[in-house]
Amino acid sequence: MARTVYCVKLKREAEGLDFPPYPGELGTKIWQNVSKEAWQEWMQTQTRLVNENRLNLADARARKYLAQQMQRFLFEDGNVEAQGYVPPSA
Template identity: 85%
Template sequence: MARTVQCVKLKREAEGLDFPPYPGPLGTKIWQSVSKEAWAEWLGIQTRLVNENRLNLADSRARKYLAQQMEHFLFEDGTIEAQGYVPPSA
């Protein structure tokens, strides 16, 4: 049976993650209160942020920036999108 959480992003009960997706206390917080659906949404945004901003993940400033954006998106009800990103047309 799937584990469920009260997702802070979706504002409803949903299937939880199988394991903490991030190290440390923040990873535990995400695992306890973010659903698979919301995490998948964040991963898409993160990919666009990395690509559109040409972030080098070996750079600690880029990783810090992504962590801040992740917390804003997941826990502060923030809307984030990569500058210059244009979604594919239907």
Template identity: 75%
Template sequence: MGRTVQCLKLKKEAEGLDYPPYPGEMGTRIWQSISKEAWQEWLNVQTRLVNENRLNLADTRARKYLKEQMEKHLFEDIDVEAQGFVPPSA
């Protein structure tokens, strides 16, 4: 296991990311306080947001929207989910 972080999202100590997953200050913040597990969880949510909302990532507005959702999900403990997304039943 690599380095561990006190994960803000999962509220426990967990394996940290190998490198900042996002550019700039935000990437550093994620690297310092978000675990691999929580980051993977976010990537799954992000994929659903992109697909459900048919976001074009070449559009700066779409990228800004995703960044805002990422901040809410990772740091503000707000449950962001694609509108109309129905999780598969177990």
């Protein structure tokens, strides 16, 4: 039987994730409070952010930026789209 959670993003009961999708405390928080459906929405948004901002995920700043956007998207009802990111100058 599927695990259900009250999804903070969708504001309703929904099927929960099978395991924490991210390391550490944040991953546990996501696992406890975010549904599979909301996580899939985030994955699509994250893909757009990476592609449109040409993020290099080997860069710690890019990973930190994505983690901040993920928290805004999932927990703060923030408007998260590919805008406002300034790539590091070479």
